[in-house]
Amino acid sequence: MTISKTVAALSSSEIVLELKVLKAIVEPPVQALKARAALKDGYILQISESMGPDFRRYSYQLQKEDATIKRWDNSPHWKDLKxxxxxxxxxxxxxxxxxxxxxxxxxxxxxxKLLSSNP
Structure with missing residues:
Protein backbone atom coordinates (compact mmCIF):
# COMPACT_ATOMS: atom_id res chain seq x y z
CA MET A 1 0.00 0.00 0.00
CA THR A 2 1.18 3.49 -0.78
CA ILE A 3 -0.06 6.94 0.14
CA SER A 4 -1.22 7.51 -3.45
CA LYS A 5 -3.33 4.31 -3.28
CA THR A 6 -4.94 5.53 -0.06
CA VAL A 7 -5.79 8.90 -1.64
CA ALA A 8 -7.11 7.15 -4.76
CA ALA A 9 -9.33 4.82 -2.70
CA LEU A 10 -10.77 7.76 -0.77
CA SER A 11 -11.22 9.91 -3.88
CA SER A 12 -13.08 7.18 -5.76
CA SER A 13 -15.35 6.07 -2.90
CA GLU A 14 -19.03 6.91 -3.29
CA ILE A 15 -19.34 7.57 0.46
CA VAL A 16 -16.65 10.29 0.48
CA LEU A 17 -18.13 13.72 -0.19
CA GLU A 18 -14.94 15.73 0.29
CA LEU A 19 -11.30 14.86 0.90
CA LYS A 20 -8.80 17.27 2.41
CA VAL A 21 -5.17 16.20 2.38
CA LEU A 22 -3.64 18.01 5.33
CA LYS A 23 -0.13 16.62 4.91
CA ALA A 24 1.47 14.36 2.35
CA ILE A 25 5.11 13.34 2.34
CA VAL A 26 6.51 11.10 -0.34
CA GLU A 27 10.26 10.95 0.10
CA PRO A 28 11.25 7.42 -0.79
CA PRO A 29 11.48 5.23 1.07
CA VAL A 30 9.26 7.02 3.65
CA GLN A 31 5.70 8.16 3.03
CA ALA A 32 3.19 9.89 5.31
CA LEU A 33 -0.37 11.11 5.00
CA LYS A 34 -2.74 13.07 7.20
CA ALA A 35 -6.17 13.63 5.72
CA ARG A 36 -9.77 14.31 6.63
CA ALA A 37 -12.70 12.93 4.66
CA ALA A 38 -16.24 14.23 4.95
CA LEU A 39 -18.54 11.24 4.48
CA LYS A 40 -22.23 10.80 3.83
CA ASP A 41 -24.68 11.35 6.69
CA GLY A 42 -22.36 13.76 8.53
CA TYR A 43 -19.60 11.28 9.36
CA ILE A 44 -15.93 12.32 9.32
CA LEU A 45 -12.97 10.02 8.81
CA GLN A 46 -9.56 11.16 10.07
CA ILE A 47 -6.70 9.34 8.34
CA SER A 48 -3.10 9.11 9.50
CA GLU A 49 -0.64 6.77 7.81
CA SER A 50 3.12 6.53 7.65
CA MET A 51 5.17 3.77 6.11
CA GLY A 52 8.64 2.79 5.12
CA PRO A 53 10.56 -0.34 4.13
CA ASP A 54 10.19 -1.98 7.55
CA PHE A 55 7.26 -0.22 9.22
CA ARG A 56 3.64 0.85 8.78
CA ARG A 57 1.75 3.00 11.27
CA TYR A 58 -1.89 3.92 10.89
CA SER A 59 -4.86 5.44 12.62
CA TYR A 60 -8.32 5.75 11.10
CA GLN A 61 -10.86 7.55 13.28
CA LEU A 62 -14.55 7.60 12.40
CA GLN A 63 -16.58 10.27 14.12
CA LYS A 64 -19.87 12.08 13.90
CA GLU A 65 -19.96 15.61 15.24
CA ASP A 66 -17.71 15.46 18.32
CA ALA A 67 -18.37 11.80 19.12
CA THR A 68 -15.82 9.14 18.22
CA ILE A 69 -17.54 6.09 16.72
CA LYS A 70 -14.47 3.88 16.11
CA ARG A 71 -10.72 4.21 15.83
CA TRP A 72 -8.52 1.56 14.27
CA ASP A 73 -4.79 1.82 14.91
CA ASN A 74 -1.61 -0.10 15.46
CA SER A 75 0.09 1.90 18.20
CA PRO A 76 2.16 -0.71 20.05
CA HIS A 77 0.79 -0.21 23.56
CA TRP A 78 -1.80 -2.99 24.07
CA LYS A 79 0.54 -5.98 24.31
CA ASP A 80 -2.05 -8.31 25.89
CA LEU A 81 -4.20 -8.41 22.76
CA LYS A 82 -3.84 -11.46 20.51
CA LYS A 113 -22.07 -1.16 5.90
CA LEU A 114 -22.71 1.22 8.81
CA LEU A 115 -24.33 3.77 6.50
CA SER A 116 -26.56 1.16 4.85
CA SER A 117 -27.72 -0.16 8.26
CA ASN A 118 -28.73 3.37 9.38
CA PRO A 119 -31.24 4.50 6.73
Missing part, protein backbone atom coordinates in the same frame (compact mmCIF):
# COMPACT_ATOMS: atom_id res chain seq x y z
CA UNK A 83 -3.77 -9.17 17.47
CA UNK A 84 -1.05 -6.89 18.92
CA UNK A 85 -0.31 -4.25 17.76
CA UNK A 86 -3.55 -4.09 15.74
CA UNK A 87 -6.68 -3.01 17.61
CA UNK A 88 -9.89 -0.99 17.44
CA UNK A 89 -11.43 1.41 19.95
CA UNK A 90 -15.23 1.63 20.08
CA UNK A 91 -16.65 5.00 21.06
CA UNK A 92 -15.11 6.20 24.29
CA UNK A 93 -14.23 2.75 25.64
CA UNK A 94 -10.88 2.86 27.40
CA UNK A 95 -9.87 -0.69 26.48
CA UNK A 96 -9.54 -1.54 22.79
CA UNK A 97 -10.70 -4.74 21.12
CA UNK A 98 -8.75 -7.12 18.92
CA UNK A 99 -8.66 -6.32 15.24
CA UNK A 100 -6.78 -7.60 12.22
CA UNK A 101 -4.46 -5.23 10.40
CA UNK A 102 -6.63 -2.89 8.32
CA UNK A 103 -6.18 -0.74 5.25
CA UNK A 104 -8.28 2.14 3.94
CA UNK A 105 -10.36 -0.21 1.73
CA UNK A 106 -11.34 -2.20 4.85
CA UNK A 107 -12.39 0.97 6.66
CA UNK A 108 -14.43 2.23 3.70
CA UNK A 109 -16.23 -1.14 3.43
CA UNK A 110 -17.08 -1.09 7.14
CA UNK A 111 -18.31 2.50 7.03
CA UNK A 112 -20.42 1.70 3.95
Missing amino acids: TFPYHVHHGNEAEPRESPEVFIEDILREVK
